[in-house]
Amino acid sequence: MTGQLGPQDLPILAKAGYYLALRVGFAFPLEEINALPSAWVELYTAERLMLQDPVIRWVYTNTGTIRWSEICDDDPGDVMRKAREFGMRYGLCVAVSDPVDEGQRSFGSFARPDREFMDDEINLLSDFVARTHRAKAPPTNVTLAEIEALRMVKQGKRLKEIAYQLGVSEGAVKQRLKNAKLKLGAKTGAQAAALASQFGLI
Amino acid sequence: MTGQLGPQDLPILAKAGYYLALRVGFAFPLEEINALPSAWVELYTAERLMLQDPVIRWVYTNTGTIRWSEICDDDPGDVMRKAREFGMRYGLCVAVSDPVDEGQRSFGSFARPDREFMDDEINLLSDFVARTHRAKAPPTNVTLAEIEALRMVKQGKRLKEIAYQLGVSEGAVKQRLKNAKLKLGAKTGAQAAALASQFGLI
DNA sequence: AAATGGATTCGCCATAAAGGAGAGTGCACA
């Protein structure tokens, strides 16, 4: 396999499921993609395995890639054994951080039932997480005025109302949202508000 | 102080800052409110203290309330001492879960520099977290068709495009969004999409 | 089988809101 992975390749490569936590900041990620077996998710949630999970511990304290089998860490909650019962026998962790912005990191965990991940697969997945991490980088050039307007759109306010409350003309609000849409790459105000929300801007 | 707390009361009661994680599911919350000192947030993020934080460990493994001083847990990362240097000397944890839906929990951590939280304050804060948890409960009566439409609105698609891709009339899409707005308590499509996104429905 | 109620779809209309293009104004900064 050569070239770059896309999201559509993940189910094939990570046959037993995968999990992505994108842009983890203070404690939690801006976005999470959970394609793990739903029965496992239920158990993991109910038993609150996160804090005991050696995989989570590894990605929080390291950067790079590692096979689950190579993680040298206690597993008091027996999380890895439990995971095996859901088909997640062999796995890979990826943790990346942006060299220019160490504040946010992204994690990926990929599982398969049949064999270890091979070196070139690891490279592909690592590259995929790194690219996704960069792609989800919040834009830095959105002005405070634009963010204000986006926040009020998200709150369900009309342009007229926003203009009145901000003390500017409706045209100005339109202009702000237009700029915000451009910077966020959004086609509509709804999308812009959702994106800004996802980026943690509002 | 009697009655119920509102968000505006928190800065007074938790003078040194507070943090709310609402509706924690698989691993992460649907919504997070972070009113901790920004210098502390930076340190906490940079040193990735979450996994070592006795407060986090407590709220993930317990339900109820506890003063920080009463948490009997190792603190290998010296997190509590570091927190004191940012004015967070006395603190309170609250962890709640919905009796009918154990799947999601909410946490709160409140800090002040001068004295322990008093019993009646603990009751008020506990009640506040429980009420906020309930208030953020995702609606369960939104249909799949409505969610589909909301997802496409969030993606910046126009009604005409949505109708075409779903193979229904534009009027049907309008009706779906109208119902969705009603169920979500949203005034506009933008707000409905943002709420659905926040609720993890899309 | 027939009737009932609920949810969904659809078309039509009128109005409100949002989106887009262009031009002008004021302001800070190099």
Place this chain on the structure above:
DNA sequence: TGTGCACTCTCCTTTATGGCGAATCCATTT
């Protein structure tokens, strides 16, 4: 003295919203 940038305004088009009635489909009840 330009050069960006944010703000404002106008004019026009497109889109969204809301109300209404009718048709359809489904499951449940009678």
